[in-house]
Amino acid sequence: MNEDNRHVEYVAHTRKADKATQSVATHLFEASAIAKMLAGKLDLDLAGELLGLMHDFGKYSLKFQKYIYDAAGLLDPDLDEEESVPSGTKIDHSTAGAQWVYRHLKKFGVQHGIGELVGQMLGLCIxxxxxxxxxxxxxxxxxAVWLKRFQKEDTLTHLAECTQNADETVKKQAExxxxxxxxxSLLKPLAAILKQPDSNHKIKEFYLGCLTxxxxxxxxxxxxxxxxxFEREEQKDWRRLTQKTNWQEAIDKLETHLANFEIRYPIDKxxxxxxxxxxxRSADPQGIYTLTVxxxxxxxxxxxxxxxxxxCTTA
Structure with a gap:
């Protein structure tokens, strides 16, 4: 952590009800755990975990901290020298994490460019x-608009500063x-897309877009x-993120709803x-299909x- 700003509490969110704060590290680790679980459905848990961990990495900049402290009416003397940000101004706190992920991942699989592709995909998400x-x-x-974003000047993204200020636990986990x-972990789905012998570039790019x-x-x-x-803590007890979906219950409700439609005109038929x-067609093998109507x-x-x-068939 920057010695000159070691007393700053790096805040990700402030709660409207009581002005309680959620630290950047807490938000990153908790979002990371959720993203890991969600992406794990396609065995991409590592990618999801890194996305969650680095998505708000830019909030470690003092400029962003000054912005959020001022907006919430919080005080920190270590931020007094930072220039206040005009109301309504947006602080770029997403590019830093995108740049970090892209630069670290592109080093792997250089021969086939896979690391750079993975870095681009994850960086785009962030x-x-x-x-x-x-x-x-x-x-x-x-x-190449994406490359301009990933090469954005450090004076605008504050990547170097964020890397210096970030909690050591966050940096170690990211590394x-x-x-x-x-x-x-992404080689299997990427190989399935890129090595399709009968597909043209547009189709492959479509599949890459779906994966991203x-x-x-x-x-x-x-x-x-x-x-x-964080804003409404009581909601946590209502979530069923790890509970398996009861598709039959959803099917029964939908079929009951559809059965109520009458056939009165030709368009109804x-x-x-x-x-x-x-x-x-729902019994068809898993894949990507289009419906043109x-x-x-x-x-x-x-x-x-x-x-x-x-x-329900493929679950």
Whole structure:
């Protein structure tokens, strides 16, 4: 920890009700545990754990700490010399973790570029976790936008400062995770995508996007669950994160709902046929399928019907 700022308590969140604080380290470790569990469903627990651990690494910057202390009305004399951030201004606290993960992972599997690909995928998840979705990798002109983000100046991302200020337990855990074992854990799904002999680049990129979005969703859920549970601690007792889903219960409720739809017009019969087709296809092997139906064709409920029945079949 920076000797000049050793007395700063690095805060991730403040609770509105009583101004209690959640430390950055606590949030990172708790979000990491949730992301690890979620990503573990596809045997990608190491990737999920690292994503959760590094997603808010940028909150170790004094600029962010000044921002959150001012916003919550907290006082810390060690932050008095830091310039206040105008209300409404956003502090970039996601790029630092993205840069750290990318730079550490790209060292592995250099010959085939797998480490860099894994670093890019995980880095994109971290860099995007406060936006509306994954950031664009390319501009309309084909410019590598993602690389610009990962090469953003340290004066803007504060990566060096965050690395200096971060809790030793966080840094050690990150170092232990960002290794060849993590890269190898992604080799199987990546090889299945990249070595498809009959697939063109667009199809392979589509599958890579799906895999990245899965990891992104694990991070988003972990971050929001932990943040919400800190704000309302009583919610923790309601969560069933480790409980196996009762798909049959969901199926029964959905089928009861669908049975209430009457066939009064030709469009109703068309919707029913589409829904029944999705039901039949739910017995197909696990894979990625598309449903192309015009507006008004009942895609939402038909695809939901497929999803719950297919999940019950493959669970």
């Amino acid at each position: 860099a995007s976790h406060h936006g509306a979705g994954l950031i664009d990798c390319l501009s309309p002109e084909g410019e 232990d995770l960002a290794n060849e074992a993590l890269v190898k 979005r899965f990891l992104f969703s694990c991070l988003i859920d972990a971050d929001r669950i932990n943040s919400a549970d 068309i919707r029913r046929n589409i829904s029944d087709t999705c039901l039949k 015009p507006t008004g064709g009942g895609k939402t409920l038909a695809s939901l019907r497929y999803a719950v029945h297919h999940a």
